[in-house]
Amino acid sequence: MAGTAIPGRLGWQLTRLVEKQIETPRVMTLRLESEAWPGHLPGQHVDIRLTAEDGYQAQRSYSIASAPAAGRLDLTIEGLADGEVSPYLSEVLRPGDHLELRGPIGGYFTWTEANGGPLLLVGGGSGVAPLMSMLRYREAIGSDIPATLLYSSRSWDEIIFREELERLSADPAISVIHTLTRSHPDGWNGYTRRIDAAMLAEATGEPESGRLAYVCGPTQLVENVASALVSIGYPPARVKTERFGPTGG
Amino acid sequence: MGEFEDEETTRLDGNAAAGVLTQVFCGEPSGALIVCAGCGATSAVGALMAYGLELGAILRCPHCDTAVLRLGAAGATMWLDLRGAVSLRMRVSDSAS
Numbered sequence: 001m002a003g004t005a006i007p008g009r010l011g012w013q014l015t016r017l018v019e020k021q022i023e024t025p026r027v028m029t030l031r032l033e034s035e036a037w038p039g040h041l042p043g044q045h046v047d048i049r050l051t052a053e054d055g056y057q058a059q060r061s062y063s064i065a066s067a068p069a070a071g072r073l074d075l076t077i078e079g080l081a082d083g084e085v086s087p088y089l090s091e092v093l094r095p096g097d098h099l100e101l102r103g104p105i106g107g108y109f110t111w112t113e114a115n116g117g118p119l120l121l122v123g124g125g126s127g128v129a130p131l132m133s134m135l136r137y138r139e140a141i142g143s144d145i146p147a148t149l150l151y152s153s154r155s156w157d158e159i160i161f162r163e164e165l166e167r168l169s170a171d172p173a174i175s176v177i178h179t180l181t182r183s184h185p186d187g188w189n190g191y192t193r194r195i196d197a198a199m200l201a202e203a204t205g206e207p208e209s210g211r212l213a214y215v216c217g218p219t220q221l222v223e224n225v226a227s228a229l230v231s232i233g234y235p236p237a238r239v240k241t242e243r244f245g246p247t248g249g
Numbered sequence: 250m251g252e253f254e255d256e257e258t259t260r261l262d263g264n265a266a267a268g269v270l271t272q273v274f275c276g277e278p279s280g281a282l283i284v285c286a287g288c289g290a291t292s293a294v295g296a297l298m299a300y301g302l303e304l305g306a307i308l309r310c311p312h313c314d315t316a317v318l319r320l321g322a323a324g325a326t327m328w329l330d331l332r333g334a335v336s337l338r339m340r341v342s343d344s345a346s
Binding site for chain 1: 258261263265277279293296
């Protein structure tokens, strides 16, 4: 894929904001385009750099949520009120504005069909973004590798990509399981607790030799899930993690 | 104790430091294999524990917590401290997939 074919150093490049899409009350997707964008591997991220008029710079990493495509990419971000970069991206930046980024980055937390499966994707909050890139890529190439997404959100309204996930799960090889940890609608009969070993065991079923897990979200969720996966028999080397720090879930 | 708890929730993966590392490495190093001088374990750079990305990066061994790789940034100058590593094996051609 094009993302691996960049020789030498990765420089900063300007991209253009095409559209902002509200996903949930706290999350939006920035649709960016740039002729120089080479495409990416599902799971990769970019670094965003903002420069103030006085030269002060702030930098943050955001996962790419879209399927790989040359020339465009989607970043799904939480507009954290106390953050330094996210409020600017969610409130100030307008379509047509330019945004400086470096990427695609991260050859570690990536999945392509050649990596095999079955896939277990575990996400918390906006940690679903790189997992969504994997699911969208899987659909785009018509892969039949089974995939399960176990996704923790605070409430029904905070499930990012809810309708698209419903549509994707019409594929019998895809299973999407939600847990709602703070509040849930009347009649909800899904999980209502934090992801634990029992939930992971139910989601994954019988151990299969090629199984691969990708876990992304707030650091604490990622670390709890990663050790729970090892405790139910996943080889540590088959569990890849992407910590988002204290926020994100 | 507070500091410790803070570290617990703010640590990231070495993968998150890949962008800043591209400033000193020719290529993207998250898939490179690094051998810890503390315990001898081999890890992908992307699988190390990353701290302090605001100021550069400290990448620690996930097995023994040794600071395997430290990157400091001071204006236009960067310094790389690899005394916690025995070796770093990195693919430099662009043919890796």
